[in-house]
Amino acid sequence: MRADAQRNYDRLLEEAKQAFIVHGTDVALEDIARHAGVGIGTLYRHFPDRYSLMNAVFIRELDALNDRARTLIAADDPADALFVWLRSVGAHSAMYRGLSSAILAQSDGRMLQCKAQLRESGGALLARAQKAGAVRDGIEIADLLKLTSAIVLCAEKNPEDRKTFDRLMSLAVNGILVG
Amino acid sequence: MRADAQRNYDRLLEEAKQAFIVHGTDVALEDIARHAGVGIGTLYRHFPDRYSLMNAVFIRELDALNDRARTLIAADDPADALFVWLRSVGAHSAMYRGLSSAILAQSDGRMLQCKAQLRESGGALLARAQKAGAVRDGIEIADLLKLTSAIVLCAEKNPEDRKTFDRLMSLAVNGILVG
DNA sequence: AAACTATACGGAGACTTCCTCCGGTTCTAC
């Protein structure tokens, strides 16, 4: 990669991240390009579509979540560790309006890298919690991540109620039926 | 309302419903107008924006769900009645790709009528199930509807896996934790 | 039934955003 290309690539990534946080992932790509000081053509050459850019931005952010999972794998309470981690995932997704929606749309594999990493980290926590008999068998990490994303989505569509995420997560964890 | 206006209003509603089912609620409004045999201006006069049209379409569909709720309120198992109804709500939302997303976005009140009716019908079922001691206290119908919509959203983004809705609903009902 | 007026119609067009294409520029290796 030529030095100028690399420079533009990095600036685009940084500007995209900021723009996603401030305006959500629906922000106009032209704005990102302008702020990065490049033309829209350059943006599209590096990132053929919006999701490719999103994937590139978020894949970097996952390190924190993966680290968190590695720490939590040694926590005392395996089930609690899983839930703490899921809440972290939710909190991260919530930083970027629109991200959870994109993660959910897995029919096309544009953000596959991101999702694969999450499944790996979360899968270990889930397996441990199940082995300890604290979490039902038959539950799969993919479904837990979907549910988490869906709940983030709810929460981000109800910005006036800050507690939405916590309430719905607790609903999912404890169930609706009386235990 | 003038006779021609009423005629166009009805045709638009019918065409919109069909278009929403076939192409999802993101369908181009121009297409709806063309199929209804009217100009785009006429569509926008009757329905100032897309959500106003969606609300008008779906408010009619709610009769079936309200009827279902009235029947279920007399069912033997109060908790089961609630879940059966929630599944019906989900099945209905799933007919129209994009509807659940719109229902979730409650920050603006454009589809308020629809949501108010659902809360009323579901609230009665929930109250009965809670009174019977089968469903946890503290749970609110608004949250259950949000969770249901969120799960529909997941399911509609995973069209290759037809069981997604059922799996996630069962997760929410039974919870993640063991007993 | 003719004239009148409030109401409704419809599509041109301004605006926005996405994405492509290609002439011109710049970096790098020799």
Next chain:
DNA sequence: GTAGAACCGGAGGAAGTCTCCGTATAGTTT
């Protein structure tokens, strides 16, 4: 230096949303 591969950038086509206003018509009045 210089050749040419790699890269840049913005004009512009396509699609969609929504507005505006001249034209057409339904319903009323005489």
